[in-house]
Every structure is written in structure tokens, then in C-alpha cells.
Amino acid sequence: MNVPDNRFTDKTVIVTGAGSGIGRATAIAFANAGAHVLGVGRREAALLETAREHPSVATFVADICADGAPEAVIEEAARWWGRVDVLVNNAGAAAIVPLGDVTGARITELFALNVTAPSLLARAALPYLREVRGSIVNVSSTFGHRPLPGGSHYAASKSAIEMLTRSWALELAGDDVRVNAVAPGPTESEALAAAGLPDEVVEKIKQDEAAQIPLGRRGTPEEIADWIVHLADPASTWLTGQILTVDGGLELT
Template sequence: MSSSAPLPFSNRVAIVTGAGSGIGRATAVALAESGAHVLGVGRRRDALEQTARVHSSIEILPLDICAEGAAANIISTAVEQWGRLDLLVNNAGATAVMPLAETDRSVITNLFELNVTAPSLLAHAALPYLRESGGSIVNVSSTYGHRPLASGAHYAATKGAIEQLTRSWALELAPEGVRVNAVAPGPTKTDVLTAAGLSKDMVDEMYTYERGRIPTGRIGDPVDIADWILRIADPRGANATGQVFTVDGGLELI
């Protein structure tokens, strides 16, 4: 007679930003399937509703994480609903194709606001509850957080900042039992390039180019990245903190 093992995130509470598509949607679904109560956050209600329809343990909160007071609103929504918080996945972000010759102040400001400032404020608001639960933060960086990206320097800079925040927060919070790690995807099939203003043909051309450079010859899938986010956040990995796990098919090796 066999008994099934408890799900790794059973009765735990997670917040996933950018949950309306791509890596965020895949992560929200994977966490729910692993037993978690999930609050999926994003700007597009219709996209979030599609995510929520996949699993009954996903609740949604449509808002702009850069808005004034958004961080406190997000954290309080989760805590008021489920009484605790165990995991914050800072996934929401944007990219921009912007050569130095075309530098635009508003693009720089918006990139850092979404990719660096908003995750920082969310981590700040989540911290008291993560201390109570012995929880963790997983930040989503990029392989370009630690390697150069021509015509995308400011995007790469925001991801480099996220990686340094990850290491520094991990060092600061380790004595309090809060772990902080990051996953750094390589080129992955999401709508982030389309959202950055690239046409479908340009996106396809870029994927073809990247596929030719990746040692495994494979563009990532959001499910691949979600799987690693869950591995990093798994409560059983209690001694892993301050790490940036690159999932890019070996691209960073060349």
C-alpha cells in the first residue's frame, strides 16, 4: 500500500508578477500544481484571467506594479486572503532595443522603474512576512545580466542590477532565514520582444539568429524557466541562497 508524498508547496503562498503570459504564467501554474496558493499580478486583466482558468488555486490582481502604493497593495492582498506569504517571484519586466546613439531618457527611466525599482519595493513590502515564514525571493534576471548586449545595454544593466540585488539581499537576509536567488533565462519564447515594439518578422529573425548561437540549438520555453524557479524556491533547498542560475542552453559559455 503506497501513499503519495505531500506536494512541495502545499499550503504555501506565492506571489508571481507578470503572471499574464510567458514565464510568469508558466510559473504561476507550476506553483499551483505543486500545492501553492498563487496570486498572479499583471497589468492585463484578460491575460491574467486566462492564467487563472488553468488552475483553481490561482487568484489574480490586475494592476501596474510601478504604480504608487502597488507593492503594499499586492502584499496585503495575498496576506489578507491566505494569512501568510512564503514566496515572491519578481518576474515582471521589459526589454528595449536602444543603441547608444538612440538613447532616450524616458526609456532608461521606465526600464529601471519596472525592472529594478518595482521588484525592490515588492521585496521590501514582503520582507516582514517572509521573515515569519522563512520564505524566499526569486528574481528573474537574464543571461544578459552578466554578459554584454549590443544595442540593449540599458536592459542588460537593469538585469545586472537585479543580480547584484539578489546577492546583496541574500547576504543581508541569510541570518534571518530568508533566501534570495535568481534565475537568468537565455532567449525564451515569450511576448517580451513583441511588447518592446519588434515586428513578428524581426522577432523570428532574432530567434533564428540566437538559436544558431546557442550550444544546445534550442530556444527556451517558459515551462523550462518555471521549472527552475520552483527548484530554486523549493523549501527543501534551505541552504541555497545568493545564487544566479543561468538557464540559456550554454549561451553564456561562448
């Protein structure tokens, strides 16, 4: 018998990058747990596909790197439901750019999305999170603490997210606002294709990654989403500042 999951009943959750992959799975998982969910992303059609999966998912189209966008996202959630209990900083980009090809503009663009935007979203959400003793869950990567030749600046941006997670956890502990992160290993998503790689290269990378993972396969978005929900669970009252790596054992190799 399926037991109803009501851990997040009447709570408001914001999920960025909710149009596909881990973001879509996370928005649906929180909705299944009773939350009101604001799914945020740049692609309206993709967000609407997510929303069709559950009636408790509302959508907000925004480029979170744009001036004023982080504040607009938080204000939209507050307008709908009057509160913000959880912020999931999932939106981000992977970038395979060898050092010899990197440009200042590419580095700036990558850090704007992977580091600056999550920081500004957290700042804008903070008054609401303090009021309800809420939580932030950042999405890092196994490459936030594992070298990635050819993708060093992507790895550095995720390493920054992990240090932000730990630092915010200490900074906000006095307000009972918890901050944790999940660090997924290679997961089925649109990230590789979105990085501009040809289909045959994407497929080769996927095969190579699966061969390196002790459990023998790439992860699914739903597997990552489950842990994001667990980290944000109001019952996890004594868990903060943690980086949970979910990568099929890749970190051990």
C-alpha cells in the same frame, strides 16, 4: 505513476508578470506543487487565462510601477491567505535601444519596472517572509552578465537585479530568508513583440538566437518555471545568493 507534488501545500506564492510566458508557467507550476498563487499583472484578460489553468491561481490586476502598488500586491495575498512564503519578481521588460537613440525617459521607465518595482515588492513582503523564513526568486537574464550590444540599458537593469539578489541574500541570511535568481536565455515569450519590434524582426532575432545556442533552440517558459520552483523549494535550505543561468549553453560561447 505520477507522484503528487505537495512541496508548497498551504504556502502562498506571489508571481508578477503572470499573464504570459515565464510568469504564467511559473504560476501554474507553483499551483501544481500545492501553493496558493497570486498572479499579478496589468492585463486582466491575460491573468484570467492563467487562472483558468489551475483553480489555485488567484489574480490581481496592478501596474507594479504605480505608487502604492507593491504594498497593495502584498496586502492582497495576505488578505487571501494570511501569509507570503515566496515572492517571484518576474515582471520586466526587454528593450533594444541603441545608445544613440536612448532617452532619459526610456532609461527611467526601464529601471522603474526591472529594478525599482521588484525592490519595493521585496520590501513590502519582507515582514511576511521573515515570519515564515520564506524566499525571493528574482528573474534576471543571461544578459545580466553578458554584454548586449544595442540593448545595454536592459542588460544593465538585469545586472542590477543580480547584484540585488546577492546583496539581499547576505542582508537577510540572519532571518533565514533566502534570495536567489534564475537567469534565462532566449525563451519563447511575448517579450520581443512587447518591445515594439516588427514581426519580421522578431522572427529574425529568434532564428539568430537559436543558431547561437549550443543546444540549438530557444527555451520554453516551463523549463524556466521548473527552476524557479526548485530555487524556492523549502527543502533548499542552504541555497542562497545564487544566479542560476538556464540558457542552453549560450553563456559558454
